[in-house]
Amino acid sequence: MAVTYELLKECPETGARAGILHTPHGQIETPIFMPVGTLATVKTMDPRDLKEIGSQIILSNTYHLYLRPGHELVKEAGGLHSFMNWDRPILTDSGGFQVFSLGDLRKITEEGVQFKSHIDGSKHLFTPERVMEIQNALGSDIIMAFDECTPYPATHEYAKQSLERTTRWLKRCKEAHKNTEKQALFGIIQGGMYLDLRTQSAEEILALDLPGYAVGGLSVGEPKDEMYKVLEHTVPMMPKNKPRYLMGVGSDDALLEGVYRGIDMFDCVLPTRIARNGTAMTSHGRVVVRNASYSKDFTSLDHNCDCYVCKNYTRAYLRHLIKCNEILGFKLISYHNLYYLLNLMRNVRQSILDGTFAQFYKENINKINEGMGREKCRS
């Protein structure tokens, strides 16, 4: 198999676990946050910046790369790793979330999804077979099944139809996937917020014996507690010897809560998106650098952070850059935000290995909840 999961340690009091994901482009220490590089670049970040902050795997996007520059071109470049100068593992999203988000621009049939490009309105068809072909051309280490991300809210009837289509499409994906030696296909469990449907979806998806599984259809606007209930119900059904990926989640509180419930992998555009708006994620809550109160604040973004940005730049300078729309400002805050999440996950993992996660969780979740709410975060 292209990707295998090695379980190292489980927390006795919670669902948290530490492991290693073995991939064709190297090992990933889990639990892990994956920075999102939608268009073959994690916005503002050079690959060597990503390595410096300890990114072990990044995510890129089938829908966006299919439209620009086109998967055939990426294939000619030697694949996505070579094209974007990133030699560590890559996971590609299937484009399912993006095409469903197009609203009036798309039409769902049993065959697949017809949609119009958000760039030029040109017509396209994504089917499970086509999406596998595209991801095979991209050459990412982990490829995601073409699923329907069930909208929120959805009726029980719709959520059931939708998850059953996702299962049928997954079978077609598995059939069509041409490069199982070097690329691992992950299935996605759907079912909306209905626990009986999550059970049905999990049973159908897990029966296909894939190298990894994701929980999809969460972080789509539902209250936080609903998401945690779905995780508490679904994750225990998932096998221990396979990685578990919670899609589209990237706030610090949700990472902690997800790990607590047994999740190994997370991704979200949140840290880089809010950075470009001048908002930093810190150990004392969100810092909206643009605020006038920081104009003469000559301290670092996060007083507990030892990243390059916090060691070298002040809030006053970062505010100046953001106020002037200077690219360096977007870059430095993106750098810090990603470091903050990756470092949080390193500490989480260490606490699991040390057998102190339950305590770590308790100490940190309260601190985090004081400073912030949760935001919707999908590309």
Next chain:
Amino acid sequence: MAVTYELLKECPETGARAGILHTPHGQIETPIFMPVGTLATVKTMDPRDLKEIGSQIILSNTYHLYLRPGHELVKEAGGLHSFMNWDRPILTDSGGFQVFSLGDLRKITEEGVQFKSHIDGSKHLFTPERVMEIQNALGSDIIMAFDECTPYPATHEYAKQSLERTTRWLKRCKEAHKNTEKQALFGIIQGGMYLDLRTQSAEEILALDLPGYAVGGLSVGEPKDEMYKVLEHTVPMMPKNKPRYLMGVGSDDALLEGVYRGIDMFDCVLPTRIARNGTAMTSHGRVVVRNASYSKDFTSLDHNCDCYVCKNYTRAYLRHLIKCNEILGFKLISYHNLYYLLNLMRNVRQSILDGTFAQFYKENINKINEGMGREKCRS
């Protein structure tokens, strides 16, 4: 004196010379190109990127920093070096060029220039005294006199009045400059394209015995040959034991021609500005990365360049980034363009030290002229 010039070697066949500029923040090997950091950041570039490509000094801008974030704030931050995390030398432009460029928004009197901010229309007055006060607050190693950059074209009468005002203002600048131990005031020779007026200006400015001198009012739209004629006339009047700075020039051909005529220092926004439009400066001419012809070009930007970007990225990838307005694209091309000019100047300097500049000039100026024209380039 805050800044002194040490002449190391002169080219016997041309005016070219190699030297060292000693400043409070370290030595600068001349001739040198100075990247422009208008708003306390060389656009897209982190200071450690600048060090990696060998930037020895950068330029920043009095007008822009006065408006945002304000020189008092920069002073509170410990000065511009500390504010922007750059511990090497900084030269600040006086703002003269910028306020004169405001057109209808400014009014010139003997006292100074009244102008309205390009950001919010607020009213301000720049006088020689005020401009010294601002630059003293910024704490740059080299500060420029408040001059009038005579427009092109100008009548002989206007150019004469203008240069004489520049002289009177320089005297007031010298009088008002409060930090001569740590900041060197450079005078600026004006006179438009009139050689007799250049003589008059040079005599008046040089009589003030300053630590360095600039040739101003060039690269303002005049034909290239006019600029070179003015340099050929003016530079020989300038003292050998002081640095000579040609303001606002940054195309590779003009750097070579300037060095040939005895110039030591250059600055221009050109390399970073055209980078953000997707244009690379290379040893085989300008490469407009956006062009469709590069969509499947998996070679480097400049086949003779060994910079980080050329070693790691293809034209196809850079084109993709630029087409998608990805910040990393602007950054990588800015990085390469600055490297290209700094590396050109390193090679120029070495050839002067080796006694082979005349040959170096001949070989390179033809190659460069094949591939490009010259562009107007001021911030």
